[in-house]
Every structure is written in structure tokens, then in C-alpha cells.
Amino acid sequence: MKIWGFILGGWMAFSAVLRPGQAQDVVLAQGPGVHLTLENFKEAYTDYLLRTGRTDSPLLRLQFARQLVAEALVVHEARQQGIEADPVYQEERAALEMKLLVEAYARQVLYDTVQVRETDLAEAFVRLNTQLRARYLLAPTRAAAESLRARLEAGESFETLAREVFRDTLLAHRGGDVGWFSFDDMDPAFEETAFSLKVGEISSPVQTAYGWAILQVTDRFSKPVLTETEFAQKRPLLERYLRYRKQQAAREACARSLADSLAIRFEPATLRRLYDRITGRVEQPLETLDPELLQAPLLTFGLKGARTTWTVADFRAQAQRTSRAQREAAARSVEALQEFARGLVVRHVLAERARNAGLDRTPGFAQTLQKALDRWVYDYIKQQALAQLRLPEDTLQAYYTAHQEYFRLPARRAVWEILVPTEAEAYRLRAALDTADFSDLARRYSKRPGAATTGGYLGYVTQEQLGKVGAQVFAAQEGEVLGPLHIPAGYVLLKVGGWRPEQPMTFEEARPQIEALLRPEFARQHWQHYLEQVLARYADKVTWTKDFRLEAPAAMRMP
Structure with a gap:
């Protein structure tokens, strides 16, 4: 207040x-x-x-x-x-228009029906004063999640299954434990399920933004005394936030229902080829796709007798109107890519309905789009200006000299790799090493982009860079071949070479770390100077209200 x-x-x-x-x-x-x-x-x-x-x-x-x-x-x-x-602006404009059309349609059709009841507010207030501790397992599909739940009920532990589903992450080592959390700390579906569980109870599969989850609440603590005064103070913010959550839930429910009604069907072979291309399992320049693959039908959707077909090219055009984070998440598995494509279809159909309803021709929509584009232009110009920023060489050198003891290269080992999609093929190549050279086999069979040129040589790498197989590599003898080892991209054979022990970094080796440390403050000052120059160029063209003129001191800094 x-x-x-x-x-x-x-x-x-x-x-x-x-x-x-x-x-x-x-x-x-x-x-x-x-x-x-x-x-x-x-x-x-x-x-x-x-x-x-x-x-x-x-x-x-x-x-x-x-x-x-x-x-x-x-x-x-x-x-x-x-x-x-x-073209970058044009692409962004199309993406923003699509996003705002879907939002406008949802607001017109769905949001007006959303109500926040008094019981909703009371429950949210209790959750705000409650902390839970939980662990979970994640799967790409509901069927896979059901399988995990069945294995838990059969006696397998969260610790064992977490190492399997999360691979080499902190969650894998902690048995899926996410620690303590409260209201609005987690994915809404995750939170809703967690608050509905008793301590020790295992949930049914629940769909979150990251996949299908199986939850177990392991502990719960609630603040013992909650007063009416505290509730009254929090009520306006809780009401606003709950309305937003309910609107999002309504939107997601509408999307799922629409996806079901559209009967989206995929071409399995094309989907697999596209996935292999996206994840680098097929060696090909990242900027291009095989013309034949681009024209291949990927999916169909719509009512019987009025079905629409999307080729891979159509899919790519739609995917380019999403964020990098969304596209990266889609590459986690074939199932994730499939779900991503379904979402693109739903978004496309909702945007078309919005256009048919004339929502893109309203003054409010034009103003909202213009405001969003202005924000993007500003951020884009700032990004371009900061990309040209070069930190002073003497400053970098001085920082290195003053903190040299902190810049050290960890121990590294030379490693060669052969990556293949199946365990059977990995065993076949392992047997072939009795009579063939490792690098020759890597050039012929490895699916890692660039292996045909490098012979599978990864260079000198740290244990951390190797993830879960790092400990095995660093414990191996020089010349030893490990594998087949299972990693997210497939199965690998690794040939282990010589050591490079931990040693001090040279200035050039330390430079990237030093720049990362110093760049934020230099970037802030650089952009502030840029803005001051813009204001100076237009000083005689901007008119301020007499009682609100900004004759600020020279030392004044912008927020």
C-alpha cells in the first residue's frame, strides 16, 4: 500500500x-x-x-x-x-499478428465466461500460505506416464526411475525432487494436482507444459493462523491473478477440444525424417532442407470432405513464427514434435476464425499490434546496438591480471566418437573395430554432423562436457574404447585419448569468461549513452508540458 x-x-x-x-x-x-x-x-x-x-x-x-x-x-x-x-520485421509482424489474433478470439469467445468465485479466492489464499514438497517423473506421452506409474506401484522407486527419465540432470540425482514450493511457483497443472494430493499419494498422469507428469507430495506445511485482514489485503491481487489463470485454463481446454475435433493425422515416415533432420541425426547443413522432404505431406486436419494438408514446408513456415525456446522443446522427442505441430494447427485455425470474425479490422486490434511492434523494434535496435559493443582491451587485461588465480582450465581428455541410432548397430561397429580403424568407421557410419570430415574426433573435452558418461571416460585407459553407451541422441562408442591436466588459462582462454562478467555493466552504460544521444538529437523537436518539463541534472540516470 x-x-x-x-x-x-x-x-x-x-x-x-x-x-x-x-x-x-x-x-x-x-x-x-x-x-x-x-x-x-x-x-x-x-x-x-x-x-x-x-x-x-x-x-x-x-x-x-x-x-x-x-x-x-x-x-x-x-x-x-x-x-x-x-524481412526480419515482416516475419516478426506476421508472428505477432498471429499471436494477437488468437488472443483476441479467446478474449471474445472464452474470457467473458470466466468467473472468480469467493471459494476460489479463499482456496488461493490458503495455498498462498502453504508450502509443499514434491517429486515427480516426466514422460513424453500419457501412455509412457501410465507405464511409469505402474512401475512405481509394482515397487520400483522414484530414485531409480528419475535416473532413467531425467538422464544427466539434478532431478535425476535427487529422485525427481523439486524441493519446497507454494502458490504460483510451478506449472499450473502441476500445482493444481500437487495441492489435491495427500502426503505420500501418487497422482495419475497430468499433462504439463513440459510433458506428462507423475507426482508425489512428500511433505506439507501450512501457516497456522490466517487472518481476515491479511485476506482483505491480498484479495485484489489474488482475484486478478486467478482470473488470468482461469482464462489460460479455458484457452488450453478449448485448444485441446479443437485439436480433437480437427482429427489431426500425421504421416509417420515424414515425421520421423523431419525429427532426424531437426536433431542432427541426418548430416545436412542446418540452413537447408532437402527439397523433396520440404514438399512431403506431414499432416492433415479438418472435417471429413474438407481436409487440409500441410507439407514440411508449410510446417516450417508456421514454426518460424514461434520462439526459439518453443522450437528447441519440440526437438526433445518425436512425441514432443508431434504435440508442437498439433499446437501450430490449432493456432492457425483459431487465427483464421478470428480473421473471419473481422477481429483484425478493429481499431483496438490495430493499436495493440502497433504497440507490440513498437516494443519489438525498440528491443531489436537495442540488440543491434549492443552487438557492436567492444569492451576496452586494457580493462579486460587489468581484470585478468587482478583475478588470474580464478581462471583455470579443468583437466581434459582427447575423445573420438561414433554415434548411431540403435544399440544393435553400435554393437556391430564395436565388433568391427577388431579389424577396422575407429576414425574410418566414424567417417562411414557416425550420424554426428561433421563426423565424415573429423573422423569422429571431438577434441580435448572436460568431464562436465561429457555429461553422464564423463566419469567413465576419465577413468578409462588411453586407447580404450567404451560402449555402446546410451545418450539422448542415440548410442555411442567412445575412444579415449591422452590427458591435458588442469592448468592456468592464458588471457585469450579466459577472455570469454571475463567478457561475460563485465559486459552487462558496459552494455547498460553503452545503451544509456545511446538513448541520451537520441534525446539530444530531438531536443528542439520534443515539446513538454510546462509543468512537467524534464530539465534533469546531467548526472541523472535512466531506470
Whole structure:
């Protein structure tokens, strides 16, 4: 409440200088690409304070207003210089339009029906004051999750199965234990299931954003005394958040129902070829796909008699309108890729329905799209400017000299690899080593991109880089061949070479680490200087409201 008091005090002090009825439409700053109103400022500034936890002050208001104006000027300059003709901009515009169309359709069809009941608020308040500890197992499909649950009921342990499903991660070593968590700390479906379980109870499979999970709550602690005053203080935020969660749940339920009604069917052979290409199991330049594969039918969907077919090229065009993180998650397994493609189909159909309903022709949609594009342009220009940042050589050298003892190369071993998709093939090649050279076999049979050139040589690698097989490699004798060993990409044979012991890094070897340490602060200063230059270029073209002019001290820093 303290933040809100400061904010309200600020608005009241400023509004006192305005004529009656003027507060709602007053323009604080006007210029090329700049139209900052009091209402716009209030909305952005309030969100900033709540997001950062900073305390309101007159100086901070000035800083923030300057920041908003500088951002608008950066976007204006980029548009003046023709960024809208850039293919990167065009691609981003298409992606944002698709996303906002789906959101507009969901808002019109689904969100108005969402209600937050008093019982929902009470339960959320209890959860907010409760902590759970749980462990889980993850599977790509419901059938695989059911199999894991059956194995648990047959007596196998979470510890054993976690090492199998999570492979070489912290979760594998901790038996799937996620530690203590509370309200809104986890995936919504995961959380909903966990709070419904008794301590020790094992859940049925539940679909999360990361796959199908089997949960077990291992401990629970609730705050013993909860007061009406505390509930009243938290109620507005809880109501807003629960409404958002219910809207998302309604949207996901609609997507699942739509996916079922569309009867999406895949071509298994094409799906497998595409997966092998995406995961690097087929050696091919990353920038290209076989033209024949691009034209291959991947899936069909729609009502009987009006089915639509997507080729791999169609799928790729849709996938390019998603984030890198989404595409990387789709490469975890064939099942994950399949689910990703289903999601793209649902998104496409919802966007088409939104267009058919004319939602893309409303003033509100155009404004929302423009605002999202402005944000992207600003972030893009910032990214481009910071990509050119070069840290001073003398600063890097001085840091290395002062902290040299911390920069050391771990022990490494030379390793050669043969990667194949099946265990049977790995055993066949292992037997062939009696009469064939390891590198020759790697050139002929390894599925690792580049193996045909390198003969499977991975170079000198650390134990950490080798993941779960690292300990075996570092315990092996020079010249020894290990395997077949199972890794996420398939099965490998590894030939172990000589040692390079731990040793101090040279300056060039330490440079990437030093730059990573120092770059954030240099980037902040560099971008701040860039914004100040933009403001200076337009100083005589931006008009401020007399009672809100920003004649800030030179030492003032933007937030």
C-alpha cells in the first residue's frame, strides 16, 4: 500500500496544476513519434513500480518519462530508416499478428465466461500460505506416464526411475525432487494436482507444459493462523491473478477440444525424417532442407470432405513464427514434435476464425499490434546496438591480471566418437573395430554432423562436457574404447585419448569468461549513452508540458 500512496500523491500533486477535466487527456510530451499522455504515463509507471519494487519519487518520475520518450524516438528513427521493409520485421509482424489474433478470439469467445468465485479466492489464499514438497517423473506421452506409474506401484522407486527419465540432470540425482514450493511457483497443472494430493499419494498422469507428469507430495506445511485482514489485503491481487489463470485454463481446454475435433493425422515416415533432420541425426547443413522432404505431406486436419494438408514446408513456415525456446522443446522427442505441430494447427485455425470474425479490422486490434511492434523494434535496435559493443582491451587485461588465480582450465581428455541410432548397430561397429580403424568407421557410419570430415574426433573435452558418461571416460585407459553407451541422441562408442591436466588459462582462454562478467555493466552504460544521444538529437523537436518539463541534472540516470 505504501507504493500506491506515493503514486496517488504524485498524481494529485501534478493534477493540481491542471484545469478541471483536463487530467484525462493532457499530453505530457509531443514530438516525432512521441505522444505521451498522462494516462499512458500513469499506466506504464505504475506497472514499472510494481514490477521492480522501486519507491516512487519526483526524480524517478522524471527519469521514467524521459525513458518513455527516448524509447518512442528510437522506434521513430528506426521506422524513418526503413525497418518496416526488413524481412526480419515482416516475419516478426506476421508472428505477432498471429499471436494477437488468437488472443483476441479467446478474449471474445472464452474470457467473458470466466468467473472468480469467493471459494476460489479463499482456496488461493490458503495455498498462498502453504508450502509443499514434491517429486515427480516426466514422460513424453500419457501412455509412457501410465507405464511409469505402474512401475512405481509394482515397487520400483522414484530414485531409480528419475535416473532413467531425467538422464544427466539434478532431478535425476535427487529422485525427481523439486524441493519446497507454494502458490504460483510451478506449472499450473502441476500445482493444481500437487495441492489435491495427500502426503505420500501418487497422482495419475497430468499433462504439463513440459510433458506428462507423475507426482508425489512428500511433505506439507501450512501457516497456522490466517487472518481476515491479511485476506482483505491480498484479495485484489489474488482475484486478478486467478482470473488470468482461469482464462489460460479455458484457452488450453478449448485448444485441446479443437485439436480433437480437427482429427489431426500425421504421416509417420515424414515425421520421423523431419525429427532426424531437426536433431542432427541426418548430416545436412542446418540452413537447408532437402527439397523433396520440404514438399512431403506431414499432416492433415479438418472435417471429413474438407481436409487440409500441410507439407514440411508449410510446417516450417508456421514454426518460424514461434520462439526459439518453443522450437528447441519440440526437438526433445518425436512425441514432443508431434504435440508442437498439433499446437501450430490449432493456432492457425483459431487465427483464421478470428480473421473471419473481422477481429483484425478493429481499431483496438490495430493499436495493440502497433504497440507490440513498437516494443519489438525498440528491443531489436537495442540488440543491434549492443552487438557492436567492444569492451576496452586494457580493462579486460587489468581484470585478468587482478583475478588470474580464478581462471583455470579443468583437466581434459582427447575423445573420438561414433554415434548411431540403435544399440544393435553400435554393437556391430564395436565388433568391427577388431579389424577396422575407429576414425574410418566414424567417417562411414557416425550420424554426428561433421563426423565424415573429423573422423569422429571431438577434441580435448572436460568431464562436465561429457555429461553422464564423463566419469567413465576419465577413468578409462588411453586407447580404450567404451560402449555402446546410451545418450539422448542415440548410442555411442567412445575412444579415449591422452590427458591435458588442469592448468592456468592464458588471457585469450579466459577472455570469454571475463567478457561475460563485465559486459552487462558496459552494455547498460553503452545503451544509456545511446538513448541520451537520441534525446539530444530531438531536443528542439520534443515539446513538454510546462509543468512537467524534464530539465534533469546531467548526472541523472535512466531506470
